[in-house]
Amino acid sequence: MSSTYGDQMTTIRDVAKQAKVSTATVSRVLNNSEKVRSATRDRVNEVIRELNFIPNAAAVGLQRKKTKTVGLIFPDASAYYFAEIIQGINRHLSQNDHQILISSAHDEAEEIKIINGFVRGGRIDGLIMMMPSANGNNGFRIPLAYKIPEVFISCEINAPRSTTILLDNYNAAKEMVEHLSKLGHKRIAFIHGGEHNYDAHERYRGYMDGMKACPADEELNLVVMGNFTESSGFQATLELMKRKPTPTAIFAANDAMAIGAIEAARALKLRVPADLAIVGFDDISSAAYMDPALTTVHVPLRRLGHLAAEAMLKNLKTNLADRTTEKIIIPLQHIIRRSCGSE
Amino acid sequence: MSSTYGDQMTTIRDVAKQAKVSTATVSRVLNNSEKVRSATRDRVNEVIRELNFIPNAAAVGLQRKKTKTVGLIFPDASAYYFAEIIQGINRHLSQNDHQILISSAHDEAEEIKIINGFVRGGRIDGLIMMMPSANGNNGFRIPLAYKIPEVFISCEINAPRSTTILLDNYNAAKEMVEHLSKLGHKRIAFIHGGEHNYDAHERYRGYMDGMKACPADEELNLVVMGNFTESSGFQATLELMKRKPTPTAIFAANDAMAIGAIEAARALKLRVPADLAIVGFDDISSAAYMDPALTTVHVPLRRLGHLAAEAMLKNLKTNLADRTTEKIIIPLQHIIRRSCGSE
DNA sequence: TATTCGAATGTAACCGATTACATTTTTTGA
DNA sequence: TCAAAAAATGTAATCGGTTACATTCGAATA
Structure with a gap:
């Protein structure tokens, strides 16, 4: 069985021999560590280039522990x-x-x-x-x-x-709720991304605190669990729109679910945003090209x-x-x- | 400066010493290569587990050249x-x-x-x-x-x-053209993904050959170059709809551009698919949730x-x-x- | 020119594994 | 029971670099 590198494995010894120096000197040139006479350095570099030599990563790693x-x-x-x-x-x-x-x-x-x-x-x-x-x-x-x-x-x-x-996430979500609130929405629903997901949870916290600060119709439970996929956003929206009173806005924890939500609204013959406002989170590249274009939070x-x-x-x-x-x-x-x- | 591993680096020698065998035997146990008496094997494995020993990748790599x-x-x-x-x-x-x-x-x-x-x-x-x-x-x-x-x-x-x-790509694209043709379309445009992109080029070839086989109105040039982004699909569609006679269907080389195309159609007050059919390629996860849901080619x-x-x-x-x-x-x-x- | 000293270079041990070969232990069979 | 064969294990070289230490070289000084 032939070696991985076949016959092309060039070692520091090959370079040393051809440049007529010791391996230590080659190594010094490679790492431009200590002083090497410039004539020697040039000669070694020349051979390195000639042989297309690259130090073996395993050997370097073993020695350097890096x-x-x-x-x-x-x-x-x-x-x-x-x-x-x-x-x-x-x-x-x-x-x-x-x-x-x-x-x-x-x-x-x-x-x-x-x-x-x-x-x-x-x-x-x-x-x-x-x-x-x-x-x-x-x-x-x-x-x-x-x-x-x-x-x-x-x-x-x-x-x-x-x-x-x-x-x-927290502040962005909170501000998003405040934005919807300023537009007159009082029944703002939230589609969660998953209980154990940090980002989703923070967005949820922001939503909750944002809601607390808003003049709400009453004590509403407008949170439904999703899982960051389009289809879960679709399902969650169907679910939400069965509740009474129905929400006037939906804040999805990410854009994929917002896309699903828009599709669900359409299936329910609701106009977005006239009948139901929908916003997302992430600003994926297609968000600008949805119908309607998606209001969201840009995540760099x-x-x-x-x-x-x-x-x-x-x-x-x-x-x-x-x-x-x-x-x-x-x-x-x-x-x-x-x-x-x-x- | 402390070593990367700190004091936690365990070597095969530590294992050998504690198991009262040579490093060769430990190595044999690790690689279950040659025969090792099962009592010895158990003892070594016990120590390996105890010390949470994992062979150093660089050392193994250097020796094995893998x-x-x-x-x-x-x-x-x-x-x-x-x-x-x-x-x-x-x-x-x-x-x-x-x-x-x-x-x-x-x-x-x-x-x-x-x-x-x-x-x-x-x-x-x-x-x-x-x-x-x-x-x-x-x-x-x-x-x-x-x-x-x-x-x-x-x-x-x-x-x-x-x-x-x-x-x-070739056959899928060709069949897509045939599908559109069967639906009665004669002026089918194509939004290219990039001249030097293999997938895009194959899809283009399939489109061209599909068109040759279809009864076309006349010699049309309905190909516009895009770059696989939504915005290029948007621009390309604006461009295409200026041509006379205008296409009745647009085949975008990927879904992102198809999304852009749909958005452009909307900007031009064209109904999709009634006024303009639009299809894509890739079947990205949101394709099913577009409005209208996108006809496309699934790429696994x-x-x-x-x-x-x-x-x-x-x-x-x-x-x-x-x-x-x-x-x-x-x-x-x-x-x-x-x-x-x-x- | 001889001496000194710093700079340049070389020698060889080492990193942590694997493995050819040597040695020891165990098993087998007469 | 003991020699021979087989199995298990150990010893030490090796992989391809780096680097502490030793050595040699060359320039500066006397």
């Missing part, structure tokens, strides 16, 4: 949402000579197993976790045992010396990824003792379009 | 589309004890540099490339120089001993990813000499909804 790789743990759902974030992360990391190693699983036990394997196997230098279903209370404490930098996205783990990046996913990568790179450069515990909250902007009846 | 990692090269665009594929790939690979290393860049030179670094640096055992803009003619020959398994998605590189996975992205992973794992087990050149074509299914006026 892999230039960041692990990414993401839930196995909602591809679009996570893909944008990952792109943001990857863009910034690869510009800084780092790679990402991805894993995803919904089963939390499996998740922990994977993380453990990554870290203890020395595969990664740092860990970026997006686990909206994890919080400090449900036993997700494993990462804290490690000493590698950790960045958490959309979950409140509260691990010391880690960086947490959150969206300001790539920027979120960029911030995560930035925090990771910073922590990677800082030794454990000097790392601080940080929480970055991204303010969110409303996008008022036609579906709320504002224009 | 990383259990597959490189993924994807274009830096259309997150949703690629995310679904990546999920499909990842799901299957991680079930088989492999990880993925992702990279993406639009600049082809940078792309080649990254691939080269991955392969020559021994970071990956195999390469899955999705480069719709690459084809055998535009110089994308680098990968052929390597001996690791290669799987290409949506591009025709024709590298020997590699596996290529393609969607049957996760399955595509799964097939790519499967092919990769198979090739990984086969040595170079025994690998065959394979081309897998995935047949595509139409989803007839309301936007084509069929119901």
Whole structure:
């Protein structure tokens, strides 16, 4: 059985021999660490280029105990949402000579197993976790045992010396309710995204507090549980419109459910926004092209990824003792379009 | 500066010492390679569990010249589309004890540099490339120089001993035209996705050949270039409706552009499908929830990813000499909804 | 020109696993 | 019971780099 690299594996020894220096010198040139006479450096670089030599990552990793790789743990759902974030992360990391190693699983036990394997196997230098279903209370404490930098996205783990990046879901949701309220709506329903999802829960909290501040008709229960999919938004809306009195506005915890809600309104022969205002959250690319165009909250996913990568790179450069515990909250902007009846 | 692993790095020597055997025996237990007396095996496994030992990936990789990692090269665009594929790939690979290393860049030179670094640096055992803009003619020959398994998605590189996975865009597009034709349409326009995109081009070919077979009013040029975004579909439709005679149906090369087209029709006060039929391609999750629900071609992205992973794992087990050149074509299914006026 | 000293370079141990080969232990059979 | 064969285990070289320490070189100074 032939080797993976076949006969093309070039080692530092090949370079050393051809440049008539020791491997130590080649290594020094590679890492421009100590002083190397410029004539020697040029000669070595010439050979490196000639042989198309690239140091073996495993050998470097073994010695340095660094892999230039960041692990990414993401839930196995909602591809679009996570893909944008990952792109943001990857863009910034690869510009800084780092790679990402991805894993995803919904089963939390499996998740922990994977993380453990990554870290203890020395595969990664740092860990970026997006686990909206994890919080400090449900036993997700494993990462804290490690000493590698950790960045958490959309979950409140509260691990010391880690960086947490959150969206300001709460305020954005609250303001959205206030906006609907200002338009005269009193019976504003909410389609939840899932009890155990951090973002969904924060949006729900914002909705609830927003409602408290509004002059409401009466004590209403206008919250229905969805699961972030179009079809759940559709079902939830059908469900909501059976209640008496019926809501005059629906706030869906994400755009996909808002799309389902619009479709349900249509099935019920209700005009949006005249009979029923509908707003979402996320500002997915098609939101502007819905009928009616969807009022929503813009979530800068790539920027979120960029911030995560930035925090990771910073922590990677800082030794454990000097790392601080940080929480970055991204303010969110409303996008008022036609579906709320504002224009 | 403390080590990445801090004091928690457990080595095979620690295990050997505690189990009172040599490192060779521990290694044999780990790889259940040769025979080990079961009493010894149990004792070693016990210690491994006790110490939570996981072999250092770099050390294993250095020795074995295998990383259990597959490189993924994807274009830096259309997150949703690629995310679904990546999920499909990842799901299957991680079930088989492999990880993925992702990279993406639009600049082809940078792309080649990254691939080269991955392969020559021994970071990956195999390469899955999705480069719709690459084809055998535009110089994308680098990968052929390597001996690791290669799987290409949506591009025709024709590298020997590699596996290529393609969607049957051509036939699906042709059949879509035939479907529209059967509904009585004679002036069917096409919104292209990009000249250099493989999928877009195949869909275009299918459209053209479908048109040839249809009884057309006259020699029409009803093709406009888009770029797979909603806004380009919007613009393209505005453009198309200025032509005389105006098209009665629009076939967009993907759903996003079809969404833009529907919105444009609306802006022009045209009813869909009564005044203008509009169909797409991809079957994104919101397609069923558009108004009108979008007729399109379903593209099984996760399955595509799964097939790519499967092919990769198979090739990984086969040595170079025994690998065959394979081309897998995935047949595509139409989803007839309301936007084509069929119901 | 000889001496000194810092800069440049080389030597070899090491990172943590695997594995060919050597050695020890156990089993088998006469 | 003991020699021979088979099985289990150990020893040490190795993978391809990095780096502490040793050595050599060259320039500056006397």
